[in-house]
Amino acid sequence: MIQLHLEKVRKWFTEEHEKRLAPLAEFAYGELQNRDRDAFGKGWMSWPVDHHESLYADIDKIASDFRAKSNVTVVIGIGGSYLGARSVLSMVQPEFTREGKHEVIFAGQQLSPTYHAHLLKYLDSREVTLVVVSKSGTTLEPSAVFHTFRDYLEKRYGEAEASARICAITDAQKGSLRAYADEKKYATLPIPDDIGGRYSVLSAVGLLPMALAGVDYRKVMQGAANMRDQLAKVAITANPAVQYALARHVLYQQGFVAEALVTYEPRVADFAGWWQQLFGESQGKDGIGLYPTMLQYTTDLHSMGQYVQDSRKVLVETVLDAFIDDAPELKVPVGLDEKNRYLENVSFHKLQEVAVESVMIAHSEAGVPNIRIEARGDAESLYGELVYFFEVACAFGGYLLGINAFDQPGVEAYKSEMRARLQK
Amino acid sequence: MIQLHLEKVRKWFTEEHEKRLAPLAEFAYGELQNRDRDAFGKGWMSWPVDHHESLYADIDKIASDFRAKSNVTVVIGIGGSYLGARSVLSMVQPEFTREGKHEVIFAGQQLSPTYHAHLLKYLDSREVTLVVVSKSGTTLEPSAVFHTFRDYLEKRYGEAEASARICAITDAQKGSLRAYADEKKYATLPIPDDIGGRYSVLSAVGLLPMALAGVDYRKVMQGAANMRDQLAKVAITANPAVQYALARHVLYQQGFVAEALVTYEPRVADFAGWWQQLFGESQGKDGIGLYPTMLQYTTDLHSMGQYVQDSRKVLVETVLDAFIDDAPELKVPVGLDEKNRYLENVSFHKLQEVAVESVMIAHSEAGVPNIRIEARGDAESLYGELVYFFEVACAFGGYLLGINAFDQPGVEAYKSEMRARLQK
Numbered sequence: 075m076i077q078l079h080l081e082k083v084r085k086w087f088t089e090e091h092e093k094r095l096a097p098l099a100e101f102a103y104g105e106l107q108n109r110d111r112d113a114f115g116k117g118w119m120s121w122p123v124d125h126h127e128s129l130y131a132d133i134d135k136i137a138s139d140f141r142a143k144s145n146v147t148v149v150i151g152i153g154g155s156y157l158g159a160r161s162v163l164s165m166v167q168p169e170f171t172r173e174g175k176h177e178v179i180f181a182g183q184q185l186s187p188t189y190h191a192h193l194l195k196y197l198d199s200r201e202v203t204l205v206v207v208s209k210s211g212t213t214l215e216p217s218a219v220f221h222t223f224r225d226y227l228e229k230r231y232g233e234a235e236a237s238a239r240i241c242a243i244t245d246a247q248k249g250s251l252r253a254y255a256d257e258k259k260y261a262t263l264p265i266p267d268d269i270g271g272r273y274s275v276l277s278a279v280g281l282l283p284m285a286l287a288g289v290d291y292r293k294v295m296q297g298a299a300n301m302r303d304q305l306a307k308v309a310i311t312a313n314p315a316v317q318y319a320l321a322r323h324v325l326y327q328q329g330f331v332a333e334a335l336v337t338y339e340p341r342v343a344d345f346a347g348w349w350q351q352l353f354g355e356s357q358g359k360d361g362i363g364l365y366p367t368m369l370q371y372t373t374d375l376h377s378m379g380q381y382v383q384d385s386r387k388v389l390v391e392t393v394l395d396a397f398i399d400d401a402p403e404l405k406v407p408v409g410l411d412e413k414n415r416y417l418e419n420v421s422f423h424k425l426q427e428v429a430v431e432s433v434m435i436a437h438s439e440a441g442v443p444n445i446r447i448e449a450r451g452d453a454e455s456l457y458g459e460l461v462y463f464f465e466v467a468c469a470f471g472g473y474l475l476g477i478n479a480f481d482q483p484g485v486e487a488y489k490s491e492m493r494a495r496l497q498k
Numbered sequence: 499m500i501q502l503h504l505e506k507v508r509k510w511f512t513e514e515h516e517k518r519l520a521p522l523a524e525f526a527y528g529e530l531q532n533r534d535r536d537a538f539g540k541g542w543m544s545w546p547v548d549h550h551e552s553l554y555a556d557i558d559k560i561a562s563d564f565r566a567k568s569n570v571t572v573v574i575g576i577g578g579s580y581l582g583a584r585s586v587l588s589m590v591q592p593e594f595t596r597e598g599k600h601e602v603i604f605a606g607q608q609l610s611p612t613y614h615a616h617l618l619k620y621l622d623s624r625e626v627t628l629v630v631v632s633k634s635g636t637t638l639e640p641s642a643v644f645h646t647f648r649d650y651l652e653k654r655y656g657e658a659e660a661s662a663r664i665c666a667i668t669d670a671q672k673g674s675l676r677a678y679a680d681e682k683k684y685a686t687l688p689i690p691d692d693i694g695g696r697y698s699v700l701s702a703v704g705l706l707p708m709a710l711a712g713v714d715y716r717k718v719m720q721g722a723a724n725m726r727d728q729l730a731k732v733a734i735t736a737n738p739a740v741q742y743a744l745a746r747h748v749l750y751q752q753g754f755v756a757e758a759l760v761t762y763e764p765r766v767a768d769f770a771g772w773w774q775q776l777f778g779e780s781q782g783k784d785g786i787g788l789y790p791t792m793l794q795y796t797t798d799l800h801s802m803g804q805y806v807q808d809s810r811k812v813l814v815e816t817v818l819d820a821f822i823d824d825a826p827e828l829k830v831p832v833g834l835d836e837k838n839r840y841l842e843n844v845s846f847h848k849l850q851e852v853a854v855e856s857v858m859i860a861h862s863e864a865g866v867p868n869i870r871i872e873a874r875g876d877a878e879s880l881y882g883e884l885v886y887f888f889e890v891a892c893a894f895g896g897y898l899l900g901i902n903a904f905d906q907p908g909v910e911a912y913k914s915e916m917r918a919r920l921q922k
Contacts, residue, residue: 153800170616184797185853187846189764191826192594215796217838218830218849225831250837272801331755331812332789340613351801358805365756365805365812367791372639373608375912376577377696377775381782381789383908388755388789402615406642407649413674414641416921422611425642425920429609432915440911484807487864488799491856496849497840 075450076301076459078314080321082434082444083390086328087321095320096311102473103310106466115480117268118465121276122298122458129263130292133278136241136261137285141176143239144203147286148193148223150182151207151279152215154271155243157351158461159283161344162275165398166289166453168341178287182206182219190219194226202227205286207243207279209265211251214492243278270480272351273465276458290454297451297458305466315463318445319471322364322390325443331388332365338426342396343370345457349464356468356479363475364390372429387441395430396449397423398456499874500725500883502738504745506858506868510752511745519744520735526897527734530890539904541692542889545700546722546882553687554716557702560665560685561709565600567663568627571710572617572647574606575631575703576639578695579667581775582885583707585768586699589822590713590877592765602711606630606643614643618650626651629710631667631703633689635675638916667702694904696775697889700882714878721875721882729890739887742869743895746788746814749867755812756789762850766820767794769881773888780892780903787899788814796853811865819854820873821847822880 080087106119140147149159160180167175177200181193204227206220227236242255246264255262263278274280276298284291310316322333333353335346346368353366369378369391382389404422417425430446438444447463449456472479504511530543564571573583584604591599601624605617628651630644651660666679670688679686687702698704700722708715734740746757757777759770770792777790793802793815806813828846841849854870862868871887873880896903 152797156797157801168612168616170613170620173620184762184764184794185846185849186763186765187828187850188592188822188825189594190846191828192592194828196594196597211835212837213800214841214849215800217834218841218844218846221834221838221841222828222830225833250835254835331810332791338608339610340608341610347801354802354805358802358809360808361810363805363809365791365809366802367756367789370608373576373580376637376639376909377581377771378778378782378790379912380906380908381778381787383911384784385782385787385789386755386785398612401612404611404615404618404646406646409649410641410645411635411674411678413636414645416917417638417642417645420642420920422609422614422642425609425638426611428916428919429912432919433912436911436915440908482804484804484864485800487807487860488803488853488857491860492852493840495852495856496844 076314076463077448078317079446079448080317082438082446083321083325085438086443087324091324092311092317092320095324098474099316099320100310103313103316103470105473106470114268115270115273117266118273118276121266121269122295122302122462126295129278132263133282133285133291136263137282140203140239140241140286144201146177146179146197146200147203147205148179148181148197149205149207149283149286150216150220150223151180152183152213153351154274155207155216155279156180156183157344157348158275158280161348162280162284162289162294162457163287164344165341165457166284167287176286176288178283181223182216185215185218190222194223197226203239203241205241205243205282206251207265208251209245209271210249211244211254212249214489241282243282270482272355275348275461293452293454294458297455298462299458300455301459301462305463315466316470318392318447319467319474321445322392323471323474325390326364330364330390330443332367333390333392334367334369336369336371336391336393337396338371338430339396339398340370341398341453342394343368345394345460346370348461352464352468355482355485356472357475357477359482359484360477362477371433375433382437382442383440390443390445391437392445392447393430393434394447394449396456397426399450399452500738500887501872502741503870503872504741506862506870507745507749509862510867511748515748516735516741516744519748522898523740523744524734527737527740527894529897530894538692539694539697541690542697542700545690545693546719546726546886550719553702553705556687557705557709557715560687561706564627564663564665564710568600568625570601570603570621570624571627571629572603572605572621573629573631573707573710574640574644574647575604576607576637577775578698579631579640579703580604580607581768581772582699582704585772586704586708586713586718586881587711588768589765589881590708591711600710600712602707605647606640609639609642614646618647621650627663627665629665629667629706630675631689632675633669633695634673635668635678636673638913665706667706694906696779699772699885717876717878718882721879722886723882724879725883725886729887739890740894742816742871743891743898745869746816747895747898749814750788754788754814754867756791757814757816758791758793760793760795760815760817761820762795762854763820763822764794765822765877766818767792769818769884772885776888776892779906779909780896781899781901783906783908784901786901795857799857806861806866807864814867814869815861816869816871817854817858818871818873820880821850823874823876
């Protein structure tokens with residue numbers, strides 16, 4: 075269940091704004107819905123309700139095979155081939171609950187020799203399988219790391235057994251990794267053609283890591299489908315994804331420069347990383363776009379709270395107020411000293427609730443617009459709902475800004491610099 | 499060894515700027531050095547060369563006692579009582595190298611019932627000691643969590659043994675935690691009076707967690723002392739901490755809104771969290787201050803690279819180009835497909851180096867000022883050098899801005915909202 079609360083942003087984004095923007099919103103939403111125009115990159119829109127039984131069967135088979143023959147799977151990918159999978163595992167399997175479970179470790183998301191060499195040593199005493207995720211197979215980081223780990227597996231298990239322990243998630247037909255995987259007889263899963271990296275977490279890119287970790291990905295898909303339904307049923311003026319997009323659009327036009335996705339639960343913090351890519355790559359172009367950043371409260375209230383409260387008013391806070399059904403009960407005990415006695419017998423859930431409320435009051439009164447997205451439910455469906463909610467908000471916001479929310483031309487500049495240097 | 503490189507920021511921060519600002523810099527640096535004025539909060543300046551043998555003896559005793567009677571120590575603290583200790587452990591003991599070592603787990607850095615309840619369950623099968631860090635003993639998060647874990651220990655070990663497993667790092671004389679610890683006969687260590695939370699990592703606040711984790715904190719202190727020496731020896735115009743502060747000061751005056759500390763090594767990423775508090779709390783006030791943010795490259799090039807390259811030019815990148823002596827060798831093997839063959843036999847160290855260079859070229863040419871801080875050495879001394887370098891830069895920058903870099907009045911607003919709600 076996702077609900078949008080606009081009370082603490084109404085000083086900046088008024089009902090008058092909403093009324094005046096309604097025709098523009100109607101038009102932009104129509105543009106988004108129009109599958110024919112800019113069709114490339116819109117595959118994610120119907121994906122949660124498309125038919126995937128044969129894909130699910132392939133995923134389940136590979137996952138159960140890899141879980142049987144290993145206790146660690148290294149998943150190699152970067153950007154959209156990493157941030158989504160990481161964020162769903164963090165949300166569904168919070169810290170300190172993973173002991174004894176099949177381990178999923180991400181790699182190739184950067185180029186650190188330290189990280190990767192120590193990881194290889196860590197693998198020595200474990201049974202290992204490998205997943206590599208790359209549409210083209212030529213992105214530098216996952217290519218370099220994949221071949222390093224492929225070589226490790228081949229030396230350790232022999233080439234045939236290594237190949238039986240590797241799965242490539244890549245283009246169904248073309249590309250360098252597709253050809254390589256076919257030649258080596260790896261198991262493979264397809265990355266759909268019309269879904270860009272940052273919109274791809276509900277494809278095999280995210281679903282196989284979920285299956286490997288033992289996450290019920292069907293519930294995640296159901297969550298996304300439910301959100302799709304919910305958004306389709308309401309008028310555009312009551313559509314929470316549209317309203318969120320309109321609010322941040324108006325704030326941007328008013329001169330706000332950065333947005334922070336504020337989370338309170340550590341298990342939700344990685345979701346902000348997924349959100350950051352979604353908005354950063356989709357809307358940060360043509361000299362336009364809010365700077366998407368992340369704050370983890372209440373931790374960062376004790377580092378960034380001072381800045382947010384008292385510095386220049388350039389920041390918008392979007393509070394992802396997520397509370398997940400399986401959260402255990404925990405209460406402050408008795409026996410506290412006098413000054414802290416007001417905390418006795420208070421539940422941590424209550425403390426969080428009061429923190430969310432108090433911070434929104436303090437910050438919005440100081441001039442920081444606060445949007446609250448209330449999210450409740452079980453971790454799996456809530457994850458699916460959130461993904462679909464933000465994808466719609468982000469793509470719709472792109473039409474409002476007049477930019478293409480489905481490309482990322484700016485990522486090429488450093489890559490070609492690098493390639494030129496390495497090839498000479 | 500720390501070296502500042504200004505080539506990619508010279509388009510914005512010219513030598514002419516430096517020359518014109520020299521008298522102001524001279525004056526502000528004098529203000530910083532003047533121990534008499536604003537003396538409160540300046541204890542960190544001579545701390546690395548002050549005499550601490552008796553403190554070290556106390557720390558070593560507690561650490562060896564706790565290491566003998568437990569395999570996990572939970573360290574409870576928030577803000578400056580958390581970010582420093584976390585960042586030094588991350589830098590010295592990178593991921594996948596901690597198996598079999600005494601574990602240090604942080605808690606009370608937020609209010610999650612999920613995180614803390616699962617952590618308590620995790621502790622059941624381990625031997626546990628506890629450190630609580632709080633100057634006043636009334637900060638809500640560590641108070642609530644400390645008493646929850648204190649209660650757990652008392653129920654598990656009995657009150658006397660629990661007390662023998664708890665250490666309080668707090669004010670030497672006054673405050674709520676001091677009184678409580680004395681009554682319960684906990685081991686205690688002092689938080690110095692004239693060192694604020696965000697400048698306190700080299701006091702017992704950071705040193706005890708280091709000692710518990712088996713980190714040679716004397717090397718860290720030596721690194722800080724070396725940096726102090728180095729900065730004292732050079733003319734102000736050649737002082738790298740001053741130059742860094744001047745560059746970001748000029749960029750701020752030119753209208754840049756946010757600074758990102760860019761790291762390339764995962765083990766250094768948490769250091770950016772320490773840096774963020776230092777600058778956010780010290781300079782984010784009176785309607786003034788750059789928004790301090792963090793980017794982890796090359797990971798975030800595949801999420802935020804698009805924004806940085808092509809969006810509004812509001813961001814300054816400060817590249818913390820750290821390479822640590824103990825980094826293992828790792829090379830891409832042979833056997834790559836044609837398109838990736840240029841990567842064969844290239845070391846990951848080389849790949850990182852080329853990435854740093856290429857990204858700075860691509861981004862600065864697109865209009866993003868890039869400051870590079872080259873940092874080389876062993877992890878412990880380098881950590882100490884970096885801490886002292888940034889503390890000087892930050893405090894000096896405060897004098898340039900005309901703000902007090904040693905207070906944080908804005909942190910109170912949400913706290914009093916919360917207290918009012920909970921007390922009624």
